Amino acid sequence: MSSTYLDYNSTTPVDPIVLEAMLPWFSVNFGNAGSSTHYWGRAAAMAVEEAREKVAEIFGCEPGEIIFTSGATEAINLALRGVMHAYQHSGKHFITVTTEHKAVLDTADALAKEGYECTRIGVDYAGRIDPDELKNAIRKDTVLVAVMMANNETGVLQDVALIGDICQQHDILFFSDTTQVAGKMQLNVKESGMAMACISAHKMYGPKGVGALYVSRKSPRVTLQAQITGGGQEKGLRSGTLNVPGIVGFGKACELAMKECWDTGSRLSSLRTIFEQLLEQKCTARINGSIRYRLPNTTNLRIPGVKASALIPAVPSLGFSTGSACTSALPEPSHVLTAMRISPEFAAESFRISLGKYTTEEEMYLAVDTISQAVATFIR
Numbered sequence: 001m002s003s004t005y006l007d008y009n010s011t012t013p014v015d016p017i018v019l020e021a022m023l024p025w026f027s028v029n030f031g032n033a034g035s036s037t038h039y040w041g042r043a044a045a046m047a048v049e050e051a052r053e054k055v056a057e058i059f060g061c062e063p064g065e066i067i068f069t070s071g072a073t074e075a076i077n078l079a080l081r082g083v084m085h086a087y088q089h090s091g092k093h094f095i096t097v098t099t100e101h102k103a104v105l106d107t108a109d110a111l112a113k114e115g116y117e118c119t120r121i122g123v124d125y126a127g128r129i130d131p132d133e134l135k136n137a138i139r140k141d142t143v144l145v146a147v148m149m150a151n152n153e154t155g156v157l158q159d160v161a162l163i164g165d166i167c168q169q170h171d172i173l174f175f176s177d178t179t180q181v182a183g184k185m186q187l188n189v190k191e192s193g194m195a196m197a198c199i200s201a202h203k204m205y206g207p208k209g210v211g212a213l214y215v216s217r218k219s220p221r222v223t224l225q226a227q228i229t230g231g232g233q234e235k236g237l238r239s240g241t242l243n244v245p246g247i248v249g250f251g252k253a254c255e256l257a258m259k260e261c262w263d264t265g266s267r268l269s270s271l272r273t274i275f276e277q278l279l280e281q282k283c284t285a286r287i288n289g290s291i292r293y294r295l296p297n298t299t300n301l302r303i304p305g306v307k308a309s310a311l312i313p314a315v316p317s318l319g320f321s322t323g324s325a326c327t328s329a330l331p332e333p334s335h336v337l338t339a340m341r342i343s344p345e346f347a348a349e350s351f352r353i354s355l356g357k358y359t360t361e362e363e364m365y366l367a368v369d370t371i372s373q374a375v376a377t378f379i380r
Contacts, residue, residue: 002317002366003317003318003319004317004318004319004363004366004367004370005319005356005358005359006318006319006320006353006354006355006359006363006367007319007320007321007352007354008297008354008355008356008359009152009153009155009180009203009297009298009352009354010321010354011202011203011208012202012203012204012205012206012356013205013358014205014206014207014249015205015206015252015253015256017252017256018205018206018207018249018252018253018256019249021248021249021251021252022207022245022246022248022249022252023245025044025047025244025245025248026245029043029044029047029244030044031043031044031244032044032241032242032244033045033047033048033241033242033244034231034233034241034242044242044244047244047247047248048068048242048244048247048248049063050251051247051248051250051251051252051254052066052068052247052251053251054250054251054252054254054255054258055199055212055250055251055254056214057254057255057258058182058183058187058199058254058257058258059178059187059188059189059197059199059212059214060187060188060189060190060191061189061190061214061216062217064217065214065215065216065217066212066213066214066215067212067213067214067215067234067235067237067238068210068211068212068234068238068242068243068247068250069198069210069211069212069213069238070209070210070211070243071200071201071202071208071209071210071211072103072177072179072198072199072200072203072211073103073200073211074211074238075198075199075200075211075212075213076101076103076104076107076177076198077103077107077227078213078224078226078227078237078238079146079175079196079198079213079215079224080094080104080107080108080111080144080146080175081107081110081111081225081227082224082225082226082227082237083143083144083173083175083196083222083223083224084111084116084143084144085225086223086224086225087143087144087173087223088116090141090143091139091140091141091142091143092115092116092117092141092143093116093117093118093119093139093141093142093143094108094111094116094117094118094119094142094143094144094145094146095118095119095120095121095134095137095138095142095144095145095146096108096118096119096120096121096145096146096147097120097121097122097123097129097146097147097148097158098120098121098122098123098335098339099123099127099148099151099153099154099156099335099336099339099340100146100147100148100177101148101152101177101179102335103177104146104148104177105120105335108120108146119137121133121134121137122339123339123340124340124341125340125341125342126156126289126290126293126340127151127154127156127288127289127290127336127340128156128157128158128159128290128293129147129158129163131159131162131163131166134147134163134166135166138166138170138172142170142172143172143173144172144173144174144175145163145166145167145172145173145174145175146175146176146177147160147163147174147175147176148176148177148178148179148180149176149177149178149180149181149187149192149197150178150180150181150184150185150294150295150298151180151289151336152179152180152323153300153323153334153336153337153352154288154289154290154294154298154300154336154337154340154352155180155289155294155295155297155298155299155300155354156289156290156293156294157290157293157294157295158293159293160176160192160193160194161191161192161193163176163192163193164192164193164194165193167193167195168193173195173196173220173222174193174194174195174196175194175195175196175197176189176192176194176196176197177197177198178194178197178198178199179198179199179200179203179211180203180295180298181199181295182199182203182204182254182257183203183204183205183253183254183257183260183261184204184261184264184265184295184296184297185261185265185295185296186261189214189216194214194216195215195216195220195222196213196214196215196216196222197213197214198211198212198213198214199211199212201246201249201250201253204253204254204257205253205256205257205356205357206246206249206250206252206253206254207245207246207249207250209243209246210243210246210247210249210250211250212250215237224237226238226239228240260357264357265296265297266296268296268297268355268356268357268359269296269297271355271359271361271364272296272297272298272299272353272355274361274364274365275299275353275364275367275368276299276301278364278365278368279301279303279368279371279372282368282372282375283303283306283371283372283375284303284304285301285302285303286301286302286303286304287299287300287301288300288301288302288337288340288342288350289340297354297355297356298352298353298354298355299352299353299354300323300337300350300351300352300353301350301351301352301353302346302347302349302350302351303349303371303375304349305349305378305379306349306375306378306379307348307349308322308348308349308350308351309322309348310378311351311371311374311375311378312351314374314377314378315370315371315374317370318367318370318371320351320352320353320354321351321352322334322350322351322352323336323337323350323351323352333347333348334347334350337350353367
């Protein structure tokens with residue numbers, strides 16, 4: 001049975017070029033980047049710094065502003081906890097959005113138990129925030145605003161440049177989860193006024209288990225309190241032996257993404273349009289969220305009268321999901337869709353299709369046919 005993977009927002013396969021770059025660092029060049037007294041360690045340290053330059057290029061920042069982590073979730077924890085702990089003398093209030101990834105929302109809940117206060121602003125039916133609601137939520141003791149650039153379930157984009165301006169006007173730090181943007185669209189943290197941002201290698205054809213946090217060193221200079229202590233690696237902000245093979249692969253993935261981003265994004269946007277239009281014709285599918293402001297590879301759809309929990313197992317040759325990989329096994333409706341004022345009934349009918357650079361036009365037509373045939377068995 002042929003299979004088609006349509007869950008690239010969950011994870012991506014490691015690009016063969018990335019894998020080739022990583023392999024020597026598992027065996028031949030196996031040194032610890034923290035061991036500076038011999039060749040093996042110095043070679044590893046040099047490879048890490050070369051990768052740091054490539055990751056910085058994706059962000060549009062300086063290499064010295066990159067902190068390597070185990071992934072975006074750890075980076076989010078370091079950003080939110082690190083800032084709130086470091087700036088608690090200035091205030092204990094921060095703002096986020098109801099549609100954020102659980103890595104942000106659960107960290108906000110944990111900080112609330114420590115005595116910090118979080119305001120969660122809502123979104124409209126298209127999944128976008130109202131800038132005026134953000135302005136009204138800002139208080140004298142507000143330290144941080146956390147708004148993701150692109151939603152992982154719907155692909156909806158926020159106006160991060162406008163959010164950055166609002167934060168700068170109020171002298172507040174702006175953190176954005178840019179995990180789904182890297183490699184798909186141009187990302188420039190400086191132009192967007194971001195003080196911090198994060199990405200994860202496995203979302204862009206790199207290995208799992210490695211990510212990065214951008215931390216601004218000037219205008220503003222961000223201070224963080226370390227959340228992992230030990231050997232003092234990564235300027236003391238993230239102790240632990242560096243994952244040299246993973247970091248090398250991360251750097252190579254970023255290098256490839258810089259070359260491929262525009263062409264791949266344009267092609268995937270066209271394929272997504274084909275998929276949406278055909279599925280609308282054959283199954284009366286409906287799109288959730290903004291059609292204008294979204295990632296080029298992502299669509300969140302619902303087919304009236306068919307629950308996604310029934311549809312997905314009915315088409316085992318297709319790999320797609322109801323939403324975030326971190327919450328797709330939960331029986332509750334997506335918190336992202338319900339925050340967009342989509343009814344629980346409609347949310348239960350919704351699923352996410354996310355394309356990648358290996359997706360073909362033939363696979364799009366095959367996916368439409370496979371889904372429409374399955375839908376016909378539910379709706380008679």
